[in-house]
Amino acid sequence: xxxxxxxxxxxxxxxxxxxxxxxxxxxxxxxxxxxxxxxxxxxxxxxxxxxxxxxxxxxxxxxxxxxxxxxxxxxxxxxxxxxxxxxxxxxxxxxxxxxxxxxxxxxxxxxxxxxxxxxxxxxxxxxxxxxxxxxxxxxxxxxxxxxxxxxxxxxxxxxxxxxxxxxxxxxxxxxxxxxxxxxxxxxxxxxxxxxxxxxxxxxxxxxxxxxxxxxxxxxxxxxxxxxxxxxxxxxxxxxxxxxxxxxxxxxxxxxxxxxxxxxxxxxxxxxxxxxxxxxxxxxxxxxxxxxxxxxxxxxxxxxxxxxxxxxxxxxxxxxxxxxxxxxxx
Amino acid sequence: xxxxxxxxxxxxxxxxxxxxxxxxxxxxxxxxxxxxxxxxxxxxxxxxxxxxxxxxxxxxxxxxxxxxxxxxxxxxxxxxxxxxxxxxxxxxxxxxxxxxxxxxxxxxxxxxxxxxxxxxxxxxxxxxxxxxxxxxxxxxxxxxxxxxxxxxxxxxxxxxxxxxxxxxxxxxxxxxxxxxxxxxxxxxxxxxxxxxxxxxxxxxxxxxxxxxxxxxxxxxxxxxxxxxxxxxxxxxxxxxxxxxxxxxxxxxxxxxxxxxxxxxxxxxxxxxxxxxx
Numbered sequence: 225x226x227x228x229x230x231x232x233x234x235x236x237x238x239x240x241x242x243x244x245x246x247x248x249x250x251x252x253x254x255x256x257x258x259x260x261x262x263x264x265x266x267x268x269x270x271x272x273x274x275x276x277x278x279x280x281x282x283x284x285x286x287x288x289x290x291x292x293x294x295x296x297x298x299x300x301x302x303x304x305x306x307x308x309x310x311x312x313x314x315x316x317x318x319x320x321x322x323x324x325x326x327x328x329x330x331x332x333x334x335x336x337x338x339x340x341x342x343x344x345x346x347x348x349x350x351x352x353x354x355x356x357x358x359x360x361x362x363x364x365x366x367x368x369x370x371x372x373x374x375x376x377x378x379x380x381x382x383x384x385x386x387x388x389x390x391x392x393x394x395x396x397x398x399x400x401x402x403x404x405x406x407x408x409x410x411x412x413x414x415x416x417x418x419x420x421x422x423x424x425x426x427x428x429x430x431x432x433x434x435x436x437x438x439x440x441x442x443x444x445x446x447x448x449x450x451x452x453x454x455x456x457x458x459x460x461x462x463x464x465x466x467x468x469x470x471x472x473x474x475x476x477x478x479x480x481x482x483x484x485x486x487x488x489x490x491x492x493x494x495x496x497x498x499x500x501x502x503x504x505x506x507x508x509x510x511x512x513x514x515x516x517x518x519x520x521x522x523x524x525x526x527x528x529x530x531x532x533x534x535x536x537x538x539x540x541x542x543x544x545x546x547x548x549x550x551x552x553x
Numbered sequence: 554x555x556x557x558x559x560x561x562x563x564x565x566x567x568x569x570x571x572x573x574x575x576x577x578x579x580x581x582x583x584x585x586x587x588x589x590x591x592x593x594x595x596x597x598x599x600x601x602x603x604x605x606x607x608x609x610x611x612x613x614x615x616x617x618x619x620x621x622x623x624x625x626x627x628x629x630x631x632x633x634x635x636x637x638x639x640x641x642x643x644x645x646x647x648x649x650x651x652x653x654x655x656x657x658x659x660x661x662x663x664x665x666x667x668x669x670x671x672x673x674x675x676x677x678x679x680x681x682x683x684x685x686x687x688x689x690x691x692x693x694x695x696x697x698x699x700x701x702x703x704x705x706x707x708x709x710x711x712x713x714x715x716x717x718x719x720x721x722x723x724x725x726x727x728x729x730x731x732x733x734x735x736x737x738x739x740x741x742x743x744x745x746x747x748x749x750x751x752x753x754x755x756x757x758x759x760x761x762x763x764x765x766x767x768x769x770x771x772x773x774x775x776x777x778x779x780x781x782x783x784x785x786x787x788x789x790x791x792x793x794x795x796x797x798x799x800x801x802x803x804x805x806x807x808x809x810x811x812x813x814x815x816x817x818x819x820x821x822x823x824x825x826x827x828x829x830x
Contacts, residue, residue: 244830283668286830305572309670319661323591335583336669338576380665 233297234388234419235259235282240291242277242443251277253443254291259388264410264420266434268427268540274443275423276316279392282421283313296387309337312381316392318373320365326376327352327361330383337384344383351379355409371402378409382418389413391422395429407433427540439544446547454543461490461508463542465534466519469500471527476502482522488515495545501531505545507538572670580669581679587666588683603644603691604698607636611702614761630707631797634789635760637695641720642758642782643751644691645727646734648684649820653735654743657827667828677732677824684731685724692720712792715802719788722809726781729816736823758782763790765798781812 235258242252252274259265267275280286281293284304293300295307321329327348334344352358355375360368365376374394381389394410395403410433413420424430430437431451438448447454470476476494484492489506496503508515512535523530545551572580592599615629656663666676699706738746757773757780764787767774777783788805790797 319664338579
């Protein structure tokens with residue numbers, strides 16, 4: 225039994241470094257984090273941040289240059305076979321067995337893991353049902369949609385009842401309905417007690433699913449906490465985003481100074497530019513409403529043209545911008 | 554429940570000893586069964602793929618040209634063992650090279666097996682075992698086909714031991730050559746690589762001529778001596794038609810064992826390189 229005061233570590237990464245041959249920099253650079261049993265842990269970062277490489281090391285497919293990675297206390301380098309029996313993997317790219325039907329994909333996967341025949345047949349039926357694949361069970365996955373492939377890969381990964389499930393970019397390229405379906409299944413798995421590590425470059429996904437989020441960029445861990453704490457740590461209030469056409473570069477600099485100095489504005493950054501139009505984001509200490517008029521007045525006073533105003537809650541993307549100075553793409 | 558406040562304890566590593574041999578044997582068996590099931594569904598296509606070429610060779614060179622008087626009658630009996638040898642080697646090479654290029658290159662299908670609780674070498678060994686299984690089946694089918702095309706094929710009960718040994722060794726060597734090619738050649742260059750590797754292998758393997766008869770063409774004799782298929786062909790001749798000049802059986806076995814070590818090592822190194830980054 226799990227004592228409520230004690231969290232059991234399902235995944236642990238200590239000072240992990242990976243440098244690929246011929247690469248100039250480390251793909252993963254002294255990364256450390258721990259995932260508690262039963263939680264959904266999200267690695268959030270842009271493409272090329274080192275998320276997939278980290279998953280690769282944890283799933284025994286990438287050899288680490290330095291550091292340690294453990295699954296349920298077992299070192300991935302020292303005992304890769306044991307580790308492989310503990311984890312389920314849903315890769316970023318479709319790697320389904322195209323020569324086998326949907327049901328055979330599930331059954332053979334379980335057989336590779338030594339699951340007894342009666343158990344694997346029962347489990348396959350249940351998972352086909354849960355992932356809405358029963359009516360396609362005897363089809364080959366050749367002509368499946370991205371959503372069907374993804375559902376199938378998750379179902380397959382669960383066939384040997386893994387301790388930890390790794391999902392690498394689980395909803396990239398899926399349409400909104402398929403994405404929500406996958407989100408619901410992931411939440412169900414958490415309810416069932418499966419530990420989940422997922423990577424995503426989508427802040428909405430991280431915020432919607434993850435109990436805790438590690439923000440990574442250039443192989444480094446920049447922040448680690450629950451999505452709510454990360455956002456709260458950034459700013460107490462709302463966010464106001466304005467699109468302006470400033471009076472030249474000097475006008476823009478003066479505008480940033482002026483807006484940053486307004487009472488109620490905690491911080492002010494330019495987050496985007498398209499042609500002459502710049503997007504400025506203001507992190508506020510309180511509500512945005514009272515400030516809108518003063519911000520508009522300041523823009524006009526400095527010879528700028530106000531194009532758009534948007535009031536938003538702060539999000540993980542703001543945290544990323546704060547940490548790296550650029551948008552999450 | 555967050556990890557930041559509460560005590561974090563690492564679970565005792567209960568299974569560090571690793572999966573049991575029974576589990577690994579079951580896992581290995583399942584991986585092999587997968588290949589058997591997939592091939593079984595396409596048995597006719599498989600046999601057509603591996604047998605069409607030797608059957609035409611047999612028909613044109615063993616039957617047609619002999620019937621027209623361009624080749625002597627005993628040419629068929631020296632060609633037949635060579636074609637069985639070629640079928641064994643080429644079937645095995647193709648059975649590892651093609652799937653490995655595809656599975657590591659674009660379908661990524663092999664990943665699910667690489668994540669099974671098996672050592673990497675066992676996943677590679679299964680590929681080799683299955684490839685030689687295919688090669689042995691293809692070679693066995695050559696005999697009834699040979700009888701059908703030629704009317705009779707050379708057979709010698711006393712040579713059976715040598716025949717089976719050479720066929721098994723030849724199939725393993727072929728599978729290892731295929732694994733070497735399939736893992737070292739980048740997927741984008743595979744078409745040109747197959748053309749550059751297969752055509753020379755096909756014609757320098759002493760399939761269509763006995764090796765000792767090349768004495769007058771020394772450079773070609775040296776070239777063919779470097780092709781492992783030569784020793785499969787010559788070993789088959791030693792077993793089936795000992796009256797035709799051939800390399801002694803024990804030399805063939807020795808040369809095939811050396812090839813097995815060389816290409817087995819290369820194949821395993823290549824497989825490891827592709828399986829782990």
